[in-house]
Amino acid sequence: MAPPCGLLLALAAAAAVLVAAGARAQETCAGAPPRRGARVSVASFGGAGDGRTLNTGAFARAVASVERLRAPGGAELYVPPGVWLTGPFNLTSRMTLFLARGAVIRATQDTPSWPLIEPLPSYGRGRELPGGRYISLIHGSGLQDVVITGENGTIDGQGSVWWDMWKKGTLPYTRPHLLELMSSSDIIVSNVTFQDSPFWNIHPVYCSNVVIRNVTVLAPHDSPNTDGIDPDSSSNVCIEDCYISTGDDSIAIKSGWDEYGISYGHPSSDITVRRITGSSPFAGFAVGSETSGGVQNVLAEHLNFFGSGYGIHIKTNTGRGGFIRNVTISDVTLDNVRYGLRIAGAEHQGGWADQGHRQLSLLPDLSV
Ligand SMILES: *[C@@H]1O[C@H](CO)[C@@H](O)[C@H](O)[C@H]1NC(C)=O
Numbered sequence: 001m002a003p004p005c006g007l008l009l010a011l012a013a014a015a016a017v018l019v020a021a022g023a024r025a026q027e028t029c030a031g032a033p034p035r036r037g038a039r040v041s042v043a044s045f046g047g048a049g050d051g052r053t054l055n056t057g058a059f060a061r062a063v064a065s066v067e068r069l070r071a072p073g074g075a076e077l078y079v080p081p082g083v084w085l086t087g088p089f090n091l092t093s094r095m096t097l098f099l100a101r102g103a104v105i106r107a108t109q110d111t112p113s114w115p116l117i118e119p120l121p122s123y124g125r126g127r128e129l130p131g132g133r134y135i136s137l138i139h140g141s142g143l144q145d146v147v148i149t150g151e152n153g154t155i156d157g158q159g160s161v162w163w164d165m166w167k168k169g170t171l172p173y174t175r176p177h178l179l180e181l182m183s184s185s186d187i188i189v190s191n192v193t194f195q196d197s198p199f200w201n202i203h204p205v206y207c208s209n210v211v212i213r214n215v216t217v218l219a220p221h222d223s224p225n226t227d228g229i230d231p232d233s234s235s236n237v238c239i240e241d242c243y244i245s246t247g248d249d250s251i252a253i254k255s256g257w258d259e260y261g262i263s264y265g266h267p268s269s270d271i272t273v274r275r276i277t278g279s280s281p282f283a284g285f286a287v288g289s290e291t292s293g294g295v296q297n298v299l300a301e302h303l304n305f306f307g308s309g310y311g312i313h314i315k316t317n318t319g320r321g322g323f324i325r326n327v328t329i330s331d332v333t334l335d336n337v338r339y340g341l342r343i344a345g346a347e348h349q350g351g352w353a354d355q356g357h358r359q360l361s362l363l364p365d366l367s368v
């Protein structure tokens with residue numbers, strides 16, 4: 001009698017695992033987005049969505065009015081259908097930036113007009129070049145309760161001018177991200193598309209309680225360093241149900257670099273990544289290579305990558321310090337991916353900055 005019984009137990013255990021996996025596949029960190037007490041449209045602040053008018057001032061005035069309104073629960077800044085050309089602008093607390101269906105916030109290609117900001121303390125200099133760095137197209141620092149959402153409107157970085165400067169070696173300073181939020185909490189980014197970022201697409205740094213969900217991130221595979229989503233020295237971050245196809249890692253968990261990151265000492269922790277689909281000439285899911293503040297308590301599951309260099313890439317570099325611990329990765333499907341898993345302590349083939357174009361020459365003979 002013992003063998004059948006054992007078999008039954010095994011089957012029961014298998015069924016329990018299936019049920020658990022099924023339940024987990026449905027899990028979500030989406031809560032109801034906050035209800036705002038007021039709404040303003042960028043069109044009411046002298047803006048024009050004609051693709052030619054520069055709306056930097058209109059966005060700045062609209063955000064200032066959201067701040068001034070002090071509406072209960074905050075206010076929504078509505079971006080109607082149309083192409084809203086703009087330079088960089090800052091967000092404020094308790095606001096929702098809502099992009100209607102057919103709304104495009106498009107970055108100006110007039111690169112000298114982009115303001116510079118200080119380097120991040122955990123990097124000590126621009127990520128690419130010494131000195132300051134260009135501010136991100138959409139930026140926020142020290143904020144609370146910020147939502148960027150809509151009906152799949154697009155935030156378009158028009159990054160090709162920046163990629164060309166990088167390729168020619170004529171960049172004066174480190175390129176801007178498309179969205180960067182610094183030292184902020186209670187962030188939701190959802191139901192929007194990011195495309196053609198000059199540099200990394202979405203960069204929460206020194207943030208907590210961040211949900212990035214149902215977002216599309218697109219850039220050509222030959223665009224340099226256009227990482228999809230890079231949580232950096234941030235905690236309680238949940239990234240789920242996203243499609244990401246760019247020129248560098250789709251998702252990379254970071255925490256500053258070298259002596260700056262070590263002395264700043266701010267880890268990335270409690271990160272959940274699930275149901276991500278995409279394609280990258282580098283990694284689908286990466287930790288590093290900037291890990292100097294430490295990375296811990298990471299769960300990544302139900303990942304589906306195709307046509308990529310690496311499925312999973314855990315990487316650091318000589319002298320980088322920090323730690324990487326308690327990382328769980330499960331239910332990964334890879335199709336036409338050159339390396340399933342790579343764990344590297346000395347990151348000589350780490351990415352564009354180190355390797356330039358050569359890495360891409362690996363792509364034509366991708367195999368499982
Ligand atoms: C995204 O869209 C879904 C479906 O319409 C909706 O339930 C969700 O609340 C939206 N997210 C935000 C942050 O508005």
Ligand SMILES: *[C@@H]1O[C@H](CO)[C@@H](O)[C@H](O)[C@H]1NC(C)=O
Binds near residue numbers: 090139
């Ligand atoms: C936007 O925020 C950054 C960082 O906090 C700040 O340096 C910059 O001056 C702000 N820009 C404007 C136009 O307020």
Ligand SMILES: *[C@@H]1O[C@H](CO)[C@@H](O)[C@H](O)[C@H]1NC(C)=O
Binds near residue numbers: 150151153191192214
């Ligand atoms: C995802 O966003 C799209 C619009 O971008 C929306 O139509 C859809 O309902 C959203 N799905 C979920 C699960 O939120």
Ligand SMILES: *[C@@H]1O[C@H](CO)[C@@H](O)[C@H](O)[C@H]1NC(C)=O
Binds near residue numbers: 193
């Ligand atoms: C949102 O728009 C992007 C870019 O046009 C598209 O690839 C994606 O499928 C759209 N997502 C939804 C949920 O409609």
Ligand SMILES: *[C@@H]1O[C@H](CO)[C@@H](O)[C@H](O)[C@H]1NC(C)=O
Binds near residue numbers: 296298299326328
């Ligand atoms: C490991 O990380 C998971 C989240 O992925 C967390 O729930 C768990 O408590 C962590 N374990 C330890 C020992 O910190």
